[in-house]
Amino acid sequence: MKLLLIVTLFSSMTEFNHIKNEDKAVPISTGSTFFVSSDELPKLADAANNGDLDAAVRLYKHFRFSKLDTENAINWLQKAAELGDKVSQYNLAYYYLQNDNIELARHWALTAMANGVTEASELLEEINGNQ
Incomplete structure (x- = not known):
């Protein structure tokens, strides 16, 4: 799995300088x-540490992409993976595989697969091939 990052591009730099006020609240990049x-950070961290899955995922995305x-x-x-988010479990398995931590990669791939992420079986094959 490869991470795809989509970035909004403007056709010219002059367009960037002419954004209307009502459009300024619209994000211009990933x-x-x-x-x-x-x-908001401490509130989200507190919520995530108290079991709020959405807060944990939001913090992951903030630190990863912003x-x-x-x-x-x-x-x-x-x-987020520990709180049961199956996409996070898969992404964590992939991260550990990329960083040569085969045991943790296997653990999280198996967990994601048990939670219904069918792509995790392919990742598990890749993990087993890296031994």
Whole structure:
């Protein structure tokens, strides 16, 4: 699985300078789509640490795509996976495979597969092939 990042491009730089006021609230990049304000971060972290799956996923996306902070992103991805998010379980398995942690990759691929992620079986084959 490869991560696809879609970025909005403008046909010319002059268009960027002429965004209407009512359009300024519309995100202009993937990173801004997942931005979380500094006021909101502690609330989301508290919620995620108290079992709020949506908060954990939102924090993962914020750190992965907006802040480009891999360490924090993986911590929140781990939390989301532990809270039962099957997409996070698959993505965590893929991350561990890419970073040569075969045992954790296998664990999370099996967990994702048990939760109905059919693509996890292909990932598991790849994991088993890397031994």
